[in-house]
Structures are given as C-alpha cells and as structure tokens.
Amino acid sequence: MEDYLVRAIAANAQIRAFACTTRELVEKARQIHRTSPVMTAALGRLMSGAVMMGAMNKSPEDLVTLQIRSEGPAGGLTVTADGAGNVKGYANVPDVIVPANSVGKLNVSAAIGPGTLSVIKDMGLKEPYVGQVELQTGEIAEDLTYYFAASEQTPSVVGLGVLMNKENTVRQAGGFIIQLMPFCEEETIAKLEENIKKLESVTTMLEQGMTPEDIVRTVLDGFDVDFTDNSPTQYSCNCSKERVSKALISIGARELGEILEEGKDIEVNCHFCGTNYTFTPEEVRMLYDAATNHSDR
Numbered sequence: 039m040e041d042y043l044v045r046a047i048a049a050n051a052q053i054r055a056f057a058c059t060t061r062e063l064v065e066k067a068r069q070i071h072r073t074s075p076v077m078t079a080a081l082g083r084l085m086s087g088a089v090m091m092g093a094m095n096k097s098p099e100d101l102v103t104l105q106i107r108s109e110g111p112a113g114g115l116t117v118t119a120d121g122a123g124n125v126k127g128y129a130n131v132p133d134v135i136v137p138a139n140s141v142g143k144l145n146v147s148a149a150i151g152p153g154t155l156s157v158i159k160d161m162g163l164k165e166p167y168v169g170q171v172e173l174q175t176g177e178i179a180e181d182l183t184y185y186f187a188a189s190e191q192t193p194s195v196v197g198l199g200v201l202m203n204k205e206n207t208v209r210q211a212g213g214f215i216i217q218l219m220p221f222c223e224e225e226t227i228a229k230l231e232e233n234i235k236k237l238e239s240v241t242t243m244l245e246q247g248m249t250p251e252d253i254v255r256t257v258l259d260g261f262d263v264d265f266t267d268n269s270p271t272q273y274s275c276n277c278s279k280e281r282v283s284k285a286l287i288s289i290g291a292r293e294l295g296e297i298l299e300e301g302k303d304i305e306v307n308c309h310f311c312g313t314n315y316t317f318t319p320e321e322v323r324m325l326y327d328a329a330t331n332h333s334d335r
Contacts, residue, residue, distance in 0.1 A: 043093055043123060044250045045267040048258045052222040053230070055258060056090040057214040057250035063089075063125060063273035064200060065208040070273075070312050073132040075202045077112060079144045082200035083178040084117045085127050086213040089271045091182075092119030095161065103158040106181075108173065110151020111136065116309070123271035126310040144202070150176035155185055179213070186217070193218040195230075195257075199240030210244040214253050226261075233259050275311035282306050282315045283325060291329040298322050 043058040064082035067073070073081060084104055091102045098121040106115045113130030139145040152173060159167040169189035173181050179198040186194035198213035218227065234257070243253050255263055286294065286306070297304055304322060306315045317325070 039249065041271045042250065043089055043267075043269055043271045044254060044265055045093055046254050046258075046263050046265045048261040048263045049222075049226045050262075052219050052226050053216060053258065053261065054219065055214065055216050055254045055263070056093055057212070057253045057257075058086055058089050058271060059210075059212040059244060059250055060086045060089060060271065061208050061211045061244075063271065064211040066273040067127060068206075068208060071128055071132045073129060074135050075206050076136055076144045076146060076149045077129045077132050077134050078202065078206075078208060079200040080112060080146045080149055080178065081115055081117070081127055081129050082208065082211045083146065083198040083213070084115050085119070085125050085273075086198050086200075086211060087178065087182050087196065087215070088117045088119035088127070089123065089125050090213065090215045091157075092121050092123070092125065093267075093269075095121035095159075097162070098122035100162065101158075101160040103156075103160070105156045105158065106150065106153055106173070106178075107156070108150045108153030108176070110149055110153070110176065112149045112151070114153070115150075118310075123269050124274040124276075125271065126273060126275045128309045144200075146178065147176035150178075152176070155181050157185060157189065182215075193222075193227075195234055197237070197240045197257075199244070201241035201245065210241045212244055212250065212253075213240055214250075214257060216257055229260055230258070233257055275308060275313070277308040277311060277313060279315050282308070283317075283321075286317070286325050287329045289329075291326060294322060294326040294329050298326050 041060050041062045046055045068078045088104050100121045103118045108114050111134045115129050117127030119125040134149045136145050136148045156170045171185045171188050174184045179196045182196045186192045195216040201210040203209045304317050
C-alpha cells in the first residue's frame with residue numbers, strides 16, 4: 039500500500055477526521071538517518087502526526103514543525119510537514135537503544151524521557167504561531183492529544199504506530215487524528231468514547247490490511263462519514279545550495295569572516311536528508327560580502 043492521507047467529516051460536521059499510512063516515508067527516513075528501531079518508531083510516529091497536522095493547513099505552502107526537546111537519550115526530534123503531503127525529519131541521536139517496555143514492545147517513552155513539545159505553524163504571516171506543552175508520556179500520540187487540548191482547545195484523539203520487521207525495516211506505519219468541533223453534542227461524544235475503548239492499535243489495524251479509510255470508519259463506527267480528500271504523502275526535503283547559502287548569510291558577517299580567514303572549503307550537511315554542500319573560499323567570500331551588505335542596510 040502506497041503512502042497516502044485521507045480527510046473526512048462525520049456526524050453532520052461535528053467531527054473531523056484524518057488518517058494516513060506512512061510505511062514508505064518512515065522507511066526512507068530510517069535509511070537516510072540509520073535510526074535504531076526505537077528511534078525509527080519515535081521519528082515515524084512524529085512524522086505521521088505531522089503529515090496529518092500539515093493537512094489541517096489552509097494552503098499547500100503552509101508549514102507545521104513539531105519539535106521535541108527531551109532529557110532522555112534521544113535528545114530530541116524535529117519534523118516539518120507542509121499542506122501538500124511532504125514531510126521530513128531527523129532525530130538528534132538516531133542510534134539510541136533502550137530495553138523493551140513491560141509488554142515487550144519498543145519503549146519510545148524511555149528513549150524520549152521528560153521534555154517539551156513545540157508546534158510551530160508558519161502560515162505566511164509576519165510571525166509564526168508557536169505553541170508549547172510539557173510531554174505527558176513521551177509516547178508522542180498522547181503528547182499530541184494533550185497539545186491539541188491545552189494549546190488549541192480542540193478535544194482530539196490521536197493514534198500513531200510504527201511496526202518493525204525482524205531485520206529492522208519498517209513493516210507498518212500510520213495513524214489517525216479525530217477532532218471534535220465546538221458544537222459537538224454530548225451524545226456524539228459519548229458514542230465516540232465507546233468506539234475508542236474498543237479500538238485496536240494502529241499497527242494492528244494496518245496489519246489486518248485496513249486502509250486509512252477503513253481506520254476512519256472503524257473509529258467512527260455508527261456515524262455517517264463523508265471523505266473529503268485523498269492525497270499522497272511522501273518524505274521530501276526541499277534543501278538546495280541556494281537555501282543553504284541563505285542560511286549561511288543569516289549567521290552574519292563576523293562568523294563568515296572567521297570561516298573566510300581559514301581559506302579552506304567548508305562542508306554543510308542537511309540534517310533532514312544528509313546531503314552535503316561544499317563551498318569554496320571564493321563562494322564563502324561572496325556570502326561574506328552579501329552578509330556585510332545586508333548588515334549595512
């Protein structure tokens with residue numbers, strides 16, 4: 039099954055729903071970053087959540103960045119998604135290994151540890167929106183559920199999952215987000231709560247061959263569901279030498295001047311895709327001149 043995302047509304051628009059399957063993009067991230075199984079699960083969950091949050095944007099160009107800063111061995115995670123289904127991410131420490139949890143599953147919570155979740159929304163305005171909450175469990179789905187309630191005042195249910203093969207490739211990945219609108223009736227809420235209690239894990243549903251549409255119908259069993267969108271999603275990094283050049287200019291003339299004095303090529307690595315960009319002393323000189331001219335304005 040190729041990676042894709044669906045959007046839906048239900049119960050006369052009292053509920054909106056998102057679901058995705060993301061095995062291919064999580065596997066690509068694993069290959070790029072050479073993540074350990076537990077970090078593949080952590081990064082895959084966060085990317086799946088970001089893909090669906092990106093779909094909440096009004097414009098395909100709008101960006102949402104999810105950043106976890108943590109005290110556990112993982113150190114943190116950063117993921118960015120747009121409204122067109124593109125997502126990218128990296129782990130601060132990609133090769134973390136921790137013991138399995140009490141039921142023998144990957145212990146994402148132990149790898150992440152205490153910390154904060156920041157959500158940065160860049161919607162083309164002068165300043166981006168930034169919301170931040172304390173991590174509740176480090177399992178990511180529960181942390182996003184808490185973020186929606188505490189920071190956006192939107193009651194939500196978030197389910198995320200990554201299942202690994204024995205050879206540590208990605209077997210299944212995906213998730214769902216269900217959100218209640220402000221005018222949601224008590225009867226609707228009670229019915230949804232009953233459905234959630236009976237729900238199997240995301241990876242169990244995917245292993246059973248369920249599609250994102252099937253997952254939405256299962257979570258919203260008993261409600262009329264209207265699917266409004268079906269779109270592909272993929273791991274995609276939009277870095278380029280031009281973008282890296284702008285980033286280098288932004289560090290300022292002083293720092294570039296120090297680099298220039300060394301008279302050597304410099305290499306800049308993209309955290310998201312691993313691409314290396316080399317700048318010769320002549321190119322560094324041009325960046326230094328650009329930074330100097332910018333600071334003189």
